[in-house]
Amino acid sequence: xxxxxxxxxxRILEVTEDVLRRYGxxxxxxxxxxxxxxxxxxxxxxxxxxxxxxxxxxxxRWLERVSAPLGxxxxxxxxxxxxxxxxxxxxxxxxxxxxxxxPEMFATYLTLAREACKSVNGHKTCLTEQLELxxxxxxxxxTFEIAxxxxxxxxxxxxxxxxxxxxxxxxxxxxxxxxxIDALIALLLRGVEVCRKS
Amino acid sequence: xxxxxxxxxxRILEVTEDVLRRYGxxxxxxxxxxxxxxxxxxxxxxxxxxxxxxxxxxxxRWLERVSAPLGxxxxxxxxxxxxxxxxxxxxxxxxxxxxxxxPEMFATYLTLAREACKSVNGHKTCLTEQLELxxxxxxxxxTFEIAxxxxxxxxxxxxxxxxxxxxxxxxxxxxxxxxxIDALIALLLRGVEVCRKS
DNA sequence: TGAATAACAGATATTGAAATCTGTCAGCGA
DNA sequence: TCGCTGACAGATTTCAATATCTGTTATTCA
Numbered sequence: 051x052x053x054x055x056x057x058x059x060x061r062i063l064e065v066t067e068d069v070l071r072r073y074g075x076x077x078x079x080x081x082x083x084x085x086x087x088x089x090x091x092x093x094x095x096x097x098x099x100x101x102x103x104x105x106x107x108x109x110x111r112w113l114e115r116v117s118a119p120l121g122x123x124x125x126x127x128x129x130x131x132x133x134x135x136x137x138x139x140x141x142x143x144x145x146x147x148x149x150x151x152x153p154e155m156f157a158t159y160l161t162l163a164r165e166a167c168k169s170v171n172g173h174k175t176c177l178t179e180q181l182e183l184x185x186x187x188x189x190x191x192x193t194f195e196i197a198x199x200x201x202x203x204x205x206x207x208x209x210x211x212x213x214x215x216x217x218x219x220x221x222x223x224x225x226x227x228x229x230x231i232d233a234l235i236a237l238l239l240r241g242v243e244v245c246r247k248s
Numbered sequence: 249x250x251x252x253x254x255x256x257x258x259r260i261l262e263v264t265e266d267v268l269r270r271y272g273x274x275x276x277x278x279x280x281x282x283x284x285x286x287x288x289x290x291x292x293x294x295x296x297x298x299x300x301x302x303x304x305x306x307x308x309r310w311l312e313r314v315s316a317p318l319g320x321x322x323x324x325x326x327x328x329x330x331x332x333x334x335x336x337x338x339x340x341x342x343x344x345x346x347x348x349x350x351p352e353m354f355a356t357y358l359t360l361a362r363e364a365c366k367s368v369n370g371h372k373t374c375l376t377e378q379l380e381l382x383x384x385x386x387x388x389x390x391t392f393e394i395a396x397x398x399x400x401x402x403x404x405x406x407x408x409x410x411x412x413x414x415x416x417x418x419x420x421x422x423x424x425x426x427x428x429i430d431a432l433i434a435l436l437l438r439g440v441e442v443c444r445k446s
Numbered sequence: 447t448g449a450a451t452a453a454c455a456g457a458t459a460t461t462g463a464a465a466t467c468t469g470t471c472a473g474c475g476a
Numbered sequence: 477t478c479g480c481t482g483a484c485a486g487a488t489t490t491c492a493a494t495a496t497c498t499g500t501t502a503t504t505c506a
Contacts, residue, residue, distance in 0.1 A: 057449090079497060090451050095499065198431070205431035209407035217415040233396070233403035241439035255479090277467060288481050293469065451504070458497065467488065474481075 057089060059097045059107070066108055075158040080104070106169060109162040113173040116144050117180075124180045130188025131239055137184060138206075138235055141177070142213045146227075149219045160216040178203050185242065195244040206238055255287060257295045257305070264306055273356040278302070304367060307360040311371040314342050315378075322378045328386025329437055335382060336404075336433055339375070340411045344425075347417045358414040376401050383440065393442040404436055 055061065065086045069078045080101050084091035098104040123137045149156045163170050182203035188194030196202050212218050213231055224230070263284045267276045278299050282289035296302040321335045347354045361368050380401035386392030394400050410416050411429055422428070 080499090081497065091498080092452080092500085093450055096449075099499090101498065201427065201431040202435060204428060205435045208410045208428060208432055209435065211410040211416070212406045212413075215410075215415075218409070218413075229399065230402060230406060233399040234406055237400060237403045237407065237436065237439040239439075241435040245443040278469090279467065289468085290470085290482075291480055294479070297469090299468065447506100449504105449506090451502105453502090454500085456498090458495105460495070461491105461493090463491090465488105465490070468486090470484085472481105472483095474479105476478090476480100 057087065057093060057097070062087065062094060062097055062104070063107055063111055066104060067111075070108070070158050071152075071155055074154070075161055102165070105162050106166040109159065109166040110169040110172075112159050113163065113169060116141075116148075117173060117176055119144070120177070120180055124183050130184055130191055130193050131243060133184045133187070134181075134206075134239065134242075135235055137180070138210055138238075139231070141210070142231060145214045145216065145219075146222050149216070149222055153219075156216065156219060160219070163216070174207070178207050181206055188242070193244060194242045196242055202242065206242075209234065209238060255285065255291060255295070260285065260292060260295055260302070261305055261309055264302060265309075268306070268356050269350075269353055272352070273359055300363065303360050304364040307357065307364040308367040310357050311361065311367060314339075314346075315371060315374055317342070318375070318378055322381050328382055328389055328391050329441060331382045331385070332379075332404075332437065332440075333433055335378070336408055336436075337429070339408070340429060343412045343414065343417075344420050347414070347420055351417075354414065354417065358417070361414070372405070376405050379404055386440070391442060392440045394440055400440065404440075407432065407436060 062083065066078075066083050069082050069086055073079075073082055080094055081091045083104075084094050087094070094104070098107065120137060120140055123133055123140055126133060128136070148159075182199050185194055185196055185199045185203055185206075189196055189199065212221070213227075213234070221227075260281065264276075264281050267280050267284055271277075271280055278292055279289045281302075282292050285292070292302070296305065318335060318338055321331055321338055324331060326334070346357075380397050383392060383394055383397040383401055383404075387394055387397065410419070411425075411432070419425075
């Protein structure tokens with residue numbers, strides 16, 4: 051495995067994900083990562099000051115892979131209600147797809163995320179800000195009527211918890227899930243849209 | 249401790265909660281419970297067929313203590329929006345109070361509940377039905393406008409997850425919690441109420 | 447010079463033998 | 477008769493000795 055490539059943080063992170071996938075979270079050690087890279091484990095410590103920081107970096111990468119595509123929806127030019135609908139569904143789908151495709155790896159990332167609560171808070175803030183942009187957009191367009199967009203963005207994020215927070219992933223096999231998501235999104239949309247015909 | 253009282257399931261459950269509180273979930277054994285009751289552990293097995301069923305009964309008791317007081321709010325004669333507001337806040341307060349008063353015991357009950365998923369499903373169904381009654385009430389009174397009360401009741405329950413589901417209890421110390429709850433309830437109320445003046 | 451290493455101390459994980467627990471049942475005593 | 481007991485087998489947990497890992501540093505090599 052002695053690649054004639056320089057040792058970069060990025061390469062270490064990739065191999066670390068591999069090692070986590072093969073050995074599982076509990077058994078994956080820094081020594082394993084070093085072995086997979088064909089270097090001594092001391093070399094890994096040259097790029098990451100501790101095992102915890104290595105794990106945190108892996109978690110951060112994963113969270114960024116989830117939130118990046120959502121940014122595109124915010125940028126789009128659709129009406130705000132459509133954006134809100136699509137953004138929420140994209141968030142749910144991103145998480146649920148990862149869970150259904152590889153539950154073990156998902157559990158691994160869940161535990162990593164629990165440890166890396168700083169990165170998770172950043173992730174949450176980032177997502178809430180995206181939501182707020184959509185809401186402000188809708189207010190400007192006259193389709194939404196919202197007193198406090200920041201508070202409402204947080205409220206929507208909180209309300210959506212069950213369908214994107216990994217703690218509830220064991221319910222994502224429920225055949226009624228799509229119906230529940232539809233009902234929630236309808237309820238939330240009605241909560242922010244301007245009054246329809248009485 | 250040799251009480252001259254007959255051994256009833258109720259008495260066993262009470263003492264079991266005591267033992268759980270003193271020894272912790274991991275260390276509490278059926279032998280401990282029997283010792284506290286001053287009987288042989290065989291006697292406990294006369295009333296509960298297994299340790300798991302004993303634990304499940306403890307979980308069920310706890311869940312019932314949470315949901316019972318909420319029933320009174322449903323029965324009340326206030327306007328539906330007030331009921332809905334009070335019911336949600338009562339649910340959140342019930343869980344959060346238990347968590348803040350004794351986090352260790354709360355964690356114990358959380359684990360018990362995870363095991364007793366049958367009881368938990370009953371609990372959820374019971375709560376959702378209470379919600380549905382409030383919603384139907386509001387529709388009849390003309391304050392709510394809801395296409396499908398059953399689906400909406402579930403959606404509200406799902407939306408409230410973050411503030412009553414024990415998996416999120418570690419966030420209940422957040423000083424912003426009351427504000428977040430206010431924002432969520434306002435959003436949900438707007439989602440079910442008939443249109444106000446445009 | 448600067449990246450990588452190998453050897454090390456203290457912390458953590460593994461392992462297998464011994465202790466304890468769960469669930470059962472034949473028999474005791476009211 | 478009926479509830480309780482105490483002894484038991486198999487499963488689970490504990491504990492301490494052993495092995496492995498984490499993080500550091502003096503040294504090597506290009």
